[in-house]
Amino acid sequence: MDYPTGDIFIGEIIGTAILVLFGVGVVAAVTLHHSKARASGWVVISFGWGFGVMAGAYTAGPLSGGHINPAVTLGIALQGGDWDKVPVYVAGQLIGAILGAVLAYLAYLAQYRANAESENPQPTLGGFATIPEIRSPLINLVTEVIATMALVLPILAFGLTEGLGVSGTQTLIVALLVVGIGLSLGGPTGYAINPARDLGPRIVHQLLPIPNKGTSDWAYSWVPVVGPLLGAAIAAGVFKAAF
Template identity: 75%
Template sequence: MSNADVFIGEVIGTAILILFGAGVCAAVTLNFSKAKASGWIVIAFGWGFAVLAGAYTAAPLSGGHLNPAVTLGIAVDTGAWGQVWVYVLGQLVGAVIGAVLAYLVYYAQFRANRDEATAQPTLGIFSTIPEIRHPVANLVTEVIATVALVLPVLAFGLTEGLGQSGTLVLIVALLVVGIGLSLGGPTGYAINPARDLGPRIVHALLPIPNKGTSDWGYAWIPVVGPLLGGALAGLLYNLAF
């Protein structure tokens, strides 16, 4: 795969990922949305479908990593570092684009958030927020949850039939749903540095009424935690398989 193919594939795939993912968070969070208050299960499945759509779209061009932690885990396992920067750059650009698109889809609902009496928090639509702010515990949660993503993704590659049948991406999407349901409660399961950082930048820059803080003091955890988890998963896979 050429650098251009990788970059374009990751931009498009990650943009779709964040459009769907931030979109379901907006749908559940914002007033005047038909999905208002529909709950965590809807969010978990929404993110799973986001992975499904984004990865299937990007796969022919780039393999559909959509996540620097996945890219890092593969590089640690295989030693192929040459295109890592292309993957990560494409993922970050795509995450920014997807967050802007999600904002445009829910533009009227964001504008309706002007009313101080009924205003809804907006950062959680774009990025993760821990339920209990404890940096060490939050970091450990992100590391473990990312290992639980990347290690199975690497192992799935050993099952040749999954790739040939085209069901590999579907299995990964269901894995993401499972992580959200089982491990997402403490931090909102970033498990992807681009997924959190790109939309957080968009949240900081867009003129969103009553948007509140973008919480840059916490922002390093959903970046460092998944990167550590991805590297650890690559090491474990290399040692065990």
């Protein structure tokens, strides 16, 4: 479907902001002191991100198709050959990711302050951007490539079943797919699988006066950007070859 440029921009801002609000919010809920969800674990985080995808994509869908992820936009462009509106999609996604991270920070502002004042303050970057459990950039890159292939290839294949898109079921299935990727492949790196989802909140972490925030780790920041883009490109190539 050919969406108007203005609708794409607004839709992707709103949808990605909702995605990141849910995602950054659930990590804050699980990791920060004085949160009712504290220490509820990785399963809760994975479902929080999945529900964020569902809410964001359904909201953006009528305006832009609900990509809310530059890797998805790249995969669709490589598969279909339409590049005209890719910059609009990506710009909206990055702005939306920044906005969503700011909103999540404001929602948990008291918890961030209490965290900094506690006897055992938790690092804050992990609430915004991804941090690998074992830091090995090449291996971390491969993990992100594989995880993003597992996202983008099914999304392209879902598009072949017309009924999924017409009924709206496709968006729900993609949300569950994100949960599955988090549970299966998210352990090593925190599964960015979305350059805007990582870069936007990392920028927010750098700029906001978050108490005791520590480093924003820009030395690692290329991995959750390049990895998902490579994964999307490979997924599009496999799709064109196989389907």
